[in-house]
Structure formats: C-alpha cells, structure tokens
Amino acid sequence: MNIGDRIKKARLQRGLTLIEVAEKLGKTEATIQRYESGNIKNLKNDTIEELANVLNVSPAHLMGWDTPITPNNIISFAPATVQIPILGKIACGDPITAEENLTGYRYESPDNLPSGHLFYLQAKGDSMEPTIPNGSYVLIREQPEVENGEIAAVLVNGDTEATLKRVKKQAETVFLMPDNPRHEPYVISSDNPARIIGKAIRYTQDL
Template structure:
C-alpha cells in the first residue's frame, strides 16, 4: 500500500469513528458543512483525501483537532467530547460608526454545550476598532439575545429605526443610556428621543480564527 492510500484509509477510519461517536451520518456531515454528499462518501470510502481547509472544518464540527482525523491513534487515548451545539453566524456589527446589519446567514460554529450560555445565541462579526483593545476588528462576537444588560456590560444595539447596529459598552447615568467605545479616540453615543436605540443582546465572548 502506498503512502497516499494509507492516508486515505486513516482519514476514512477516523471519520467513521467520529461520526459514530457523535451519532451523525455522512449525510448529516455533508448537509451541516455544505459539502457535496458524493465528496464525503469518497472520503468515507478512502477513495479521495480532503483538502486541509475541509479537514479543519470537520475537526471544528466534531470538536477535535485536525490530527484526530489525519493520524492513526490508539483507541484508548480518545476521551468523550462534550455535546456540541451549532451557533449561527449572522451578518456584521460595527465597532466604529454604525453600519447596516445584513443578517446574511454565513454558517455555523460548533461549540461545547457546557460552555454555551442558555437562551438564543448567535455570532456577529465585529467591524471597526472602536472597541479595541477589548474586541479586535474581525472577531466573531457571541451574542445572547436579551433586551437589557447591566451597567458596564457590552451590548449589541440597534440604531436609526432598527436599520443599523453597533457594539458598545452600556453606561447608565442619571436616567440616560450612553453607548461607550472602549477606544478613547471614538466619541460616545448618547441615546435620546431624537437618537433612539434598542439593545438586542449581550456580548458574551469573542473568538478570532488565525
């Protein structure tokens, strides 16, 4: 057996193992990650070998490292992974000047259910640097849907008739709400009748892919 076929066989065995472990089928894998089902079938049957970007997507899906798919490992070193949940990624949100929220669904991130807060959650991509150094430009920010947050917490806020959104720290003072940037070079936004705003969620954490 040549090295190329051995790699395909190892990938096939590991995919079958992790599909069984998570209770998924190859159809589920193809549908959830938007892969052609025939392509997944070829991987499962050791006919072809996936590209590295596809291997990373599958590793994220199973909650494992790439090496758990690409390398032959003794069975007894595997530990039971926690149940995974799929969190949708929606549009973008501004960390500078507010920008239009385009709720274009762009996929899922799969994370441990134990580390995911209760309630309805989704990811938004941060654009701009007004929340730096707390939240870097391009980070995916996990938002939990809620209509209010505590003083000093970071929230996703809709502005301009619910057509624009921004990510800011909430300051409640003398009956007013002020949307505070963490970057001191940006100006705060004062919420008023002439400049209304609506909190749509609390920022829980962010993640950045390298």
C-alpha cells in the same frame, strides 16, 4: 472472511477458473475447490506461497494477516455541535435571526455555550479595541437589557444595523461607550434611538 473466501475472491478478481488454478499448481480441480470451501487442514506454507503467487496476492493476504482487526466493543461518539447564526445588517421589522439577516454560521460545542438564544456578530472597526479586536466574532445572548458597564449588541440607525458598545447609565441618560478613546460615545435619545438586543458573552478569532 476466512481463507477460503479470500482464495476464491482473489481467483475471481484475476478471472481464473478452478481448472486454471489447479493446472498452475499441479493440483486437481477438486483440491482447489476444497481450499475455497475452507477445508485446508495441514496446508503447507510452501503451498500457501505458491497459491498466493498464482493469485497475485501475498501469503499474508490469503491468511488474513494484513487485515486490521476492529474491536466490536467500541462505541463511537461523534462530537455534537450547535449551529449559531452570524448576523449582518438587520432588516427593519424582521426577527433578528431572519434569513435576510444571516451571513453564515459558526459551530460550537454545546458544552461551552451559555443558555438562551444565541447569535454571532462580527466586530467591524476598532471602536471596541483593545477589548474586542476588529474582525473577531462576538457571541451574543439575546436579551433586552444588560447591567451597567456590560458590552451589548445594540440596534441603531432605525433598527437596521447592530453595533457593539459598552452600556453606561447615568441617571436617566444611557450612553453607548466605545472602549477606544479615539471614538465618541453615542447618547441614546429621541433623536438618536437605539435598542439593546443582547449581551456580549465572549469573542473568538479565526487564524
């Protein structure tokens, strides 16, 4: 927008006609029309100030000096995020990330994520403290097995609830071990079935 455009815009915003502006300045209608066409060679500072007063704007506004200049060679990059589901209780027979199991989402930068199918579980209770604090969000990569001693998300109670425990294997027996010694281990058996659904990668906490 040039100075002529700004003069015209300010005049129209105040509801003034060319004649009214001309009379206030002691100019002719043709002169104001010439200003608005951008033909303002040798326009004196006093005239710019008087014109600004009539139009109720600042001289800097008319000259365009108060308009920030935006470089046209800058490319804006919006940070990409990945939506990762937070799971609550698992509905028996449903896929893990079925809508019925979701309690919300967390958003992560893809640069910080491992490969694979990911979801979050929120730690409830202190059985994995101090390793995993109560209330923290634990990032899980879906996989059916983990190495001995790794922390896993495990389905218990008839595949209806997910818990976080350290998996320990001794011969043919698999234990789900809490890191907090005040809690008892869970021994997987035909009477106490369990199923690993993923490996714990890391946890985060909201302040």
